Amino acid sequence: MQNIRLPFEHLNLRWNPFGEVPAEERGGLAVLDIERFVPRLAKPGFAVEFVGDCGRGKSTRLRYLWDHFEGAPFLRVEELPPSGLFAKLWPGQQRSGGKLPAKWPSPEVGLLFLDEAQFLSRGQRRRFLTPQCSFAVATHESLAADFERAGLAYESVAVGGVSVELVDGIIRRRIEWSRRSAGPVPCVPGPVIEELIARHGDNIRAIERHLYEVFQGLSGVCDVEVRYLD
Incomplete structure (x- = not known):
């Protein structure tokens, strides 16, 4: 019997963390x-x-x-x-x-x-x-x-203005929200967050959209690198 691989299983995630969040769950991720x-x-x-x-x-x-x-x-x-x-x-x-x-x-x-x-x-x-x-x-x-x-x-x-600490907190909470099980999951380090802020300013939605595309292309658990943004 052929093994069926679940989407994002290779990242230890249930779904892309930066996809659309159901309205009733948005407050809990804030x-x-x-x-x-x-x-x-x-x-x-x-x-x-x-x-x-x-x-x-x-x-x-x-x-x-x-x-x-x-x-x-x-x-x-x-x-x-x-x-x-x-x-x-x-x-x-x-x-x-x-x-x-x-x-x-x-x-x-x-x-x-x-x-x-x-x-x-x-x-x-x-x-x-x-x-x-x-x-x-x-x-x-x-x-x-x-x-x-x-x-x-x-x-x-x-409402406006961001810091690396704030964006880091948002990213970590989104990744934990989509975690599949215990163990390593992808990480977005500080230099990548700084680059995202440099490109998108305080537009959190644009930062999340950018990370959605990045996570769509990840082949495994890793620390996201700045070069992945291009």
Whole structure:
């Protein structure tokens, strides 16, 4: 009988560590220091926004906080049509399902997570943002003026900038996430991380895409070398 070799078995991995991560697992892989927002979000009247360009980790931070609040709705605004925002909010956006409250704001919902919040229209922001609820927001442009208008206390976090230590932590966590069994696995040394940062800056998503291609071509467990990046 012919032996069947599993993908990435030669690397002691179950899959490519830098492939797409299921949404529900992204928070658990994050290397962050944002725990301080958890108690503030548990009470009404507070908003935290993560502001930055694509690929910098805004949504990752949002998912990380979301993991602390079972049942809180998570809304990706850009996937919704220009109208019907509230009709689309609850079905399919909440872990346990649920119905749209008869009126907004609702005592049934004290915290909302909004990804791509820059796509909210001015009218939606005026209606949506209320001090009777708290919000965690990922956005390309700050909603600070809208939070102030709504009477919300808020904190803005600029997302961007990386260090070798931060990227190393992200890479190690991704590799451990895909580990098949005990024993050696591929390693990405410091000089390679420095070169990745030199090429991609603080775009973590671009660094991960680059490493995806590198790991696709590895023939065995090794320390990745700078020459593998080309």
